Each structure stands twice: as C-alpha cells, then as structure tokens.
Amino acid sequence: MNDVEEFRREARGWLRSNLTGGFAALRGRGGPGREHEAYPERLGWERHMAAAGWTCVGWPEEYGGRGATLEQQVAFHEEYGLADAPARVNHIGEQLLGPTLIAFGTPGQRARFLPPIVSVQELWCQGYSEPDAGSDLANVRTRAEPHDDGTWLVTGQKIWTSHAHESDWCFVVARTEPGSTRHWGLSCLLVPLDQPGVEIRPIVQLTGTSEFNEVFFDGARTDAANVVGAPGDGWKVAMATLGFERGVSTLGQQVGFRRELEAVIALAKRTGAATDPLIRDRIARAWIGLETIRFNALRMLDGAAAGAPGPEASIGKIFWATWHRELGELAMDVCGADGTLAAGEPYDLTDWQRLFLFSRSDTIYAGSNEIQRNIIAERVLGLPKEARP
Numbered sequence: 001m002n003d004v005e006e007f008r009r010e011a012r013g014w015l016r017s018n019l020t021g022g023f024a025a026l027r028g029r030g031g032p033g034r035e036h037e038a039y040p041e042r043l044g045w046e047r048h049m050a051a052a053g054w055t056c057v058g059w060p061e062e063y064g065g066r067g068a069t070l071e072q073q074v075a076f077h078e079e080y081g082l083a084d085a086p087a088r089v090n091h092i093g094e095q096l097l098g099p100t101l102i103a104f105g106t107p108g109q110r111a112r113f114l115p116p117i118v119s120v121q122e123l124w125c126q127g128y129s130e131p132d133a134g135s136d137l138a139n140v141r142t143r144a145e146p147h148d149d150g151t152w153l154v155t156g157q158k159i160w161t162s163h164a165h166e167s168d169w170c171f172v173v174a175r176t177e178p179g180s181t182r183h184w185g186l187s188c189l190l191v192p193l194d195q196p197g198v199e200i201r202p203i204v205q206l207t208g209t210s211e212f213n214e215v216f217f218d219g220a221r222t223d224a225a226n227v228v229g230a231p232g233d234g235w236k237v238a239m240a241t242l243g244f245e246r247g248v249s250t251l252g253q254q255v256g257f258r259r260e261l262e263a264v265i266a267l268a269k270r271t272g273a274a275t276d277p278l279i280r281d282r283i284a285r286a287w288i289g290l291e292t293i294r295f296n297a298l299r300m301l302d303g304a305a306a307g308a309p310g311p312e313a314s315i316g317k318i319f320w321a322t323w324h325r326e327l328g329e330l331a332m333d334v335c336g337a338d339g340t341l342a343a344g345e346p347y348d349l350t351d352w353q354r355l356f357l358f359s360r361s362d363t364i365y366a367g368s369n370e371i372q373r374n375i376i377a378e379r380v381l382g383l384p385k386e387a388r389p
Contacts, residue, residue, distance in 0.1 A: 008075035015083040030087030033358030035211045064118035081255025093117040093124040099244040127158040127172035138182045144174040154217040164213040186234030190226040206357040273334045311379035314372040321362040328356035
C-alpha cells in the first residue's frame with residue numbers, strides 16, 4: 001500500500017508542477033463532445049507527459065511503460081482527474097491498441113508500433129462499426145484480400161470512427177475469408193490512413209462538433225505483417241480490445257463525473273431548483289448512483305488484473321452510460337427555461353447543453369445498452385441466446 005501512496009504522491013506532485021504556464025489553460029479542456037477544444041495544445045501536453053514517463057504507465061517496462069501495478073494505475077488515473085488535467089488525445093492507442101499488441105502482437109509489431117504510442121508520435125482510431133454492423137459487430141462487410149506483392153487490400157466503410165480525422169493509423173476488423181459469416185473469417189489489420197484509397201468524412205453531431213467520422217477504404221493497402229494474430233482470429237482479438245476498453249482508466253472518468261455532479265448541485269442552489277423536492281430526490285439518486293459506479297468498477301478490477309476485464313464489465317458500461325445520460329437530463333431541468341437558449345450565435349452551446357446532447361450517445365457507443373444486456377444474459381448468467389430471425 002505504501003508503494004501505491006508513494007506513486008500517487010509522485011503523480012500528484014508532477015501534475016501540480018507541470019500544469020502551469022502555458023499548460024495551465026488546458027485544465028478541464030477536451031472530453032466527450034468537446035474534443036475540438038485546444039487539440040494541438042493538448043497533443044503538446046501529452047507529448048510533454050511522454051517525455052517525463054507519464055504515458056502508458058501500466059505497460060511493462062520492456063515496452064516503454066512504467067510497469068505500474070493495477071492499484072498504482074488507479075491512483076494515477078484518479079490523480080489525473082482530480083487535477084482537472086486535459087482530456088487525453090492518445091486514449092485509443094494507449095488503452096486499446098497497445099494492450100492488444102502486447103497480448104497478441106508479434107515481436108516485430110510491438111517494436112514498430114508501441115514506441116510511437118508511448119511517445120505520442122502516432123495516433124490511432126478504431127475501425128469496427130459499419131452502417132449495417134454497429135452493435136452487431138459480427139455483421140461486418142469490409143473485406144481485406146491478400147495481394148501477391150505482400151500486402152492486403154482493404155475495401156469497405158467504417159462509421160462512427162472516433163478521432164479518425166486526427167489519426168495516423170486505424171485498426172480495422174475486416175472479413176478476410178470469402179464466403180464466411182458472423183464471427184468466422186474475420187481478421188484485425190493495422191492500416192495507415194495517409195494513403196490513396198482512404199477517405200475520411202467527419203460527421204457533424206448534435207453538439208455541432210465532429211468527433212465521429214465515416215472512413216471509406218477503396219483498395220487501401222497495408223503490409224501483410226500488419227495482421228494482429230493469425231488471419232481469421234479477428235473476433236478473438238476484437239473482443240479482447242473491447243475488454244481493455246473497460247479498464248482502469250474508467251476510474252479517472254468517474255472523477256470527472258463527480259465534478260459534473262457537484263457543478264449541477266451548485267447550479268441547483270443558485271437557481272433555486274434545489275428547493276424542489278423532486279430535484280433534490282434526483283440529485284440524491286445521482287449521488288448514490290455515482291458511488292455504486294465506483295464500487296462496481298473497483299469490483300471489476302479483478303478481471304483487469306487477470307489481463308482484461310471479462311464480460312462482467314458490461315455491467316459497469318450500462319450503469320455509467322445510463323447514469324451520465326440521466327445527469328444531462330437533470331442538468332437541463334435544473335437550468336429550466338434558460339436551458340433552451342443557446343449561449344451565442346450561431347450555435348454556441350453551454351456546458352450543460354453540450355452535456356445533455358452528447359450524453360445521449362453514451363448508451364450507444366462502445367456497445368449499446370441492448371448489446372451489453374445480451375452479453376450479461378448470455379455470457380455472465382448463462383441464459384439462452386437471443387433468437388435470431
């Protein structure tokens with residue numbers, strides 16, 4: 001435990017000493033619905049973190065990390081949130097792809113791709129969802145075909161691809177066995193985005209921002225060495241990646257949730273909404289819900305200690321996504337009629353309006369609530385699988 005507290009103090013001290021000067025203005029910047037905020041400056045901040053050894057803290061030292069224990073990682077993410085440090089730009093590379101390559105990649109893949117993630121010199125996005133394969137990922141139609149020059153040719157469309165317009169690479173689930181269906185015949189390929197045959201179209205959201213994108217592949221190429229796992233192992237690799245997504249960084253996310261809840265409470269006191277017994281009851285329920293989210297996340301860390309959270313992590317995803325969506329609704333009710341007015345022309349939103357609008361997507365992205373319930377029913381409780389038409 002002393003090692004954990006020492007690590008926590010080290011992280012806290014470094015953040016306090018470095019979120020100063022030009023970086024001080026980055027406090028609280030970025031995050032869901034606000035990823036456009038100070039993006040170049042946040043990228044510079046993260047590279048500053050990398051130079052000091054504060055990226056990928058949970059990775060083994062041999063791959064550029066600090067080899068932090070699970071408890072130390074929790075401490076770091078909590079301190080990062082408590083410092084109100086800016087939202088990370090390298091989350092997908094550090095928290096999703098990196099652990100996947102450590103678990104399934106070849107020595108050559110690790111040597112090529114892990115160092116630029118640690119140093120934040122290459123950014124990644126996740127090419128999973130498609131127009132007809134969102135929550136039903138096994139329905140992917142993007143295909144990859146081997147070429148006799150030692151490359152794979154990728155053709156298809158991905159959608160809701162977070163941060164693709166800022167990324168250098170995309171890890172793509174594609175169908176590599178002609179005639180295969182569902183979970184079979186899929187592979188995970190690492191595809192460079194800066195090449196002919198790749199078109200990225202940002203999707204304008206309700207918030208007016210464009211964090212999600214459509215990505216079109218038309219004969220885009222990647223080297224044959226860039227298949228993660230054996231060809232045909234794509235489903236296993238993809239599911240492991242989704243497990244890593246439910247990892248320890250969610251503890252830092254909850255610090256942000258607590259800050260939002262405290263701000264809603266302060267707003268309710270200023271506007272007088274706190275005198276409404278129904279609002280007070282909803283605030284109390286929100287506080288209880290947040291405590292439950294934290295205790296559940298800590299309980300699920302057993303799965304993370306084993307390598308990746310298991311299907312039980314879907315419980316946490318449903319809970320926090322639904323909670324956060326309801327917090328946005330509570331914020332709008334606390335705002336009252338003022339919540340219907342934009343902050344400025346032509347579509348300048350308040351923080352509360354942005355929270356309300358973007359949190360509608362929380363129960364959809366990273367696995368919809370419906371799919372999470374199916375996972376819990378079938379893979380945790382052992383219930384019969386849902387009937388298919």
